[in-house]
Amino acid sequence: MTSSLSTRLTPKELEERLRAIGAERYHNRHPFHRKLHDGLLNKQQVQAWALNRYYYQASIPAKDATLLARLPTTELRREWRRRIEDHDGTEPGTGGVARWLVLTDGLGLDRAYVESLKGLLPATRFSVEAYIHFVRDRSILEAIASSLTELFSPTIISERVSGMLQHYDFISKDTLAYFTPRLTQAPRDSDFALGYVLEHAKTIEQQEAVLAALEFKCSVLWTMLDALDHAYVHNNIPPGAFIP
Amino acid sequence: MTSSLSTRLTPKELEERLRAIGAERYHNRHPFHRKLHDGLLNKQQVQAWALNRYYYQASIPAKDATLLARLPTTELRREWRRRIEDHDGTEPGTGGVARWLVLTDGLGLDRAYVESLKGLLPATRFSVEAYIHFVRDRSILEAIASSLTELFSPTIISERVSGMLQHYDFISKDTLAYFTPRLTQAPRDSDFALGYVLEHAKTIEQQEAVLAALEFKCSVLWTMLDALDHAYVHNNIPPGAFIP
Numbered sequence: 441m442t443s444s445l446s447t448r449l450t451p452k453e454l455e456e457r458l459r460a461i462g463a464e465r466y467h468n469r470h471p472f473h474r475k476l477h478d479g480l481l482n483k484q485q486v487q488a489w490a491l492n493r494y495y496y497q498a499s500i501p502a503k504d505a506t507l508l509a510r511l512p513t514t515e516l517r518r519e520w521r522r523r524i525e526d527h528d529g530t531e532p533g534t535g536g537v538a539r540w541l542v543l544t545d546g547l548g549l550d551r552a553y554v555e556s557l558k559g560l561l562p563a564t565r566f567s568v569e570a571y572i573h574f575v576r577d578r579s580i581l582e583a584i585a586s587s588l589t590e591l592f593s594p595t596i597i598s599e600r601v602s603g604m605l606q607h608y609d610f611i612s613k614d615t616l617a618y619f620t621p622r623l624t625q626a627p628r629d630s631d632f633a634l635g636y637v638l639e640h641a642k643t644i645e646q647q648e649a650v651l652a653a654l655e656f657k658c659s660v661l662w663t664m665l666d667a668l669d670h671a672y673v674h675n676n677i678p679p680g681a682f683i684p
Numbered sequence: 685m686t687s688s689l690s691t692r693l694t695p696k697e698l699e700e701r702l703r704a705i706g707a708e709r710y711h712n713r714h715p716f717h718r719k720l721h722d723g724l725l726n727k728q729q730v731q732a733w734a735l736n737r738y739y740y741q742a743s744i745p746a747k748d749a750t751l752l753a754r755l756p757t758t759e760l761r762r763e764w765r766r767r768i769e770d771h772d773g774t775e776p777g778t779g780g781v782a783r784w785l786v787l788t789d790g791l792g793l794d795r796a797y798v799e800s801l802k803g804l805l806p807a808t809r810f811s812v813e814a815y816i817h818f819v820r821d822r823s824i825l826e827a828i829a830s831s832l833t834e835l836f837s838p839t840i841i842s843e844r845v846s847g848m849l850q851h852y853d854f855i856s857k858d859t860l861a862y863f864t865p866r867l868t869q870a871p872r873d874s875d876f877a878l879g880y881v882l883e884h885a886k887t888i889e890q891q892e893a894v895l896a897a898l899e900f901k902c903s904v905l906w907t908m909l910d911a912l913d914h915a916y917v918h919n920n921i922p923p924g925a926f927i928p
Contacts, residue, residue, distance in 0.1 A: 464923060465923045465924075471920070561907075562811075562900075562903035562904070562906065562907045563807055563810070563811075563907045563910065563911070565814070566807070566810040566811050566813075566814040566904075566907060567806075567807075567810050569810075569814060569817070570809070570810040570813060570814070573813065573817060655924065656806075658923070659806035659922065659923070659924070660806070660810075662806065662922050662923065663806045663807045663810060663911075663922065666807065666911065666914055666915075666920065666922060667807070667907075667910065667911075667914075669914065669920065670910055670911075670913065670914040670918070670920075671910075674914070674918060676715070676910060676913065676914075678903065678906050678907070678910060679708060679709045679902070679903070679906065680709075680899065680903070
């Protein structure tokens with residue numbers, strides 16, 4: 441971790457430091473994502489990505505509910521509850537998790553197999569669960585700060601959607617329906633989280649904790665891609681994981 | 685996971701299934717370990733292995749204390765407490781964790797840096813913590829079963845010690861002192877754990893859970909080596925991790 445501070449930052453300086461972490465460590469810089477967006481993966485490798493990423497998507501409502509259960513005020517809970525609604529929807533077939541299954545359907549993966557989680561890379565499981573545990577065990581300030589990767593997600597989503605539509609004939613606009621609402625949801629959510637963090641991270645220790653929380657979250661996303669790259673690009677599939 | 689049973693196993697059959705999991709999934713079969721033991725790594729790569737593995741070693745007493753806190757009888761707690769004594773020792777400089785630091789010292793790593801955990805691969809952290817969480821959250825039967833990788837460790841330790849002494853001029857018998865007591869401790873511990881599991885895993889569901897627990901634990905060890913292989917053999921070091 442690189443976030444040792446010598447003096448307390450102003451809110452503006454803290455925001456700059458947070459954005460600098462994203463510029464260096466957000467997973468749009470990972471080789472696997474570059475290959476994904478540049479059309480350098482085959483269908484089986486894209487399947488492996490979507491299958492593993494499903495566990496991340498499906499766990500986000502559990503992550504947010506874990507934080508929801510700890511939030512002290514109605515205002516904070518209302519704000520955070522909206523995230524769960526975005527992901528779980530309001531009726532069958534709606535919400536982000538259901539839309540991710542449209543993507544795995546479109547890639548030809550069996551839905552029951554995807555939902556069973558049987559083919560996950562263990563590193564996917566451990567990374568996603570590390571995120572849930574972080575949100576359960578750390579301070580509310582750190583838990584909210586760990587969501588700040590959404591500051592950087594509109595860029596990667598735009599790159600991803602245009603890159604994948606252009607390069608893969610097995611990808612259509614319909615199968616990428618997951619991403620469209622995220623382009624408005626993510627900025628709304630990250631605006632709130634950033635405002636909260638800048639207001640509440642007052643001491644050096646709190647500011648260091650907030651920076652470390654964002655680094656941690658970047659490492660969750662990065663580790664998931666490292667594992668995909670190692671298993672499905674360099675062909676080191678661990679025992680029990682999805683074999684295309 | 686592959687452990688779906690159609691009929692209840694006898695204790696002998698259950699033991700055979702457990703040993704078959706080890707034969708297929710224990711990390712002695714991992715390419716990184718084969719390279720480590722065959723002298724195909726350089727000193728920096730061995731440093732990365734010892735640095736990351738330190739976090740596993742240093743967390744084993746926490747893992748065992750987590751289980752100790754849940755065990756219901758004096759007899760079980762006495763048995764399990766011995767594991768903590770083995771790793772933490774009885775005075776400064778004794779015990780498995782201290783002996784692992786003799787290895788990292790011998791490899792030229794700064795002890796304060798090793799103990800700071802600053803250079804860990806995130807995948808190491810997530811894997812080790814997944815193990816601690818498993819032991820905290822699952823049944824006592826599953827927690828004990830997850831220790832059964834020790835059934836297979838005497839073989840890997842013998843291969844490791846002889847292979848590393850033969851191939852690396854920067855490794856001496858003294859720096860490998862960690863492993864000698866493990867050759868007697870691990871069989872004693874795994875004899876107990878195996879006896880417990882064979883006695884208490886009576887229903888199909890319990891037997892499946894026990895088999896899955898051992899598969900889980902194998903995946904913890906395997907994932908740690910996948911991450912080392914990807915970062916330090918294939919040169920994809922993630923942001924913030926040890927740079928040799």
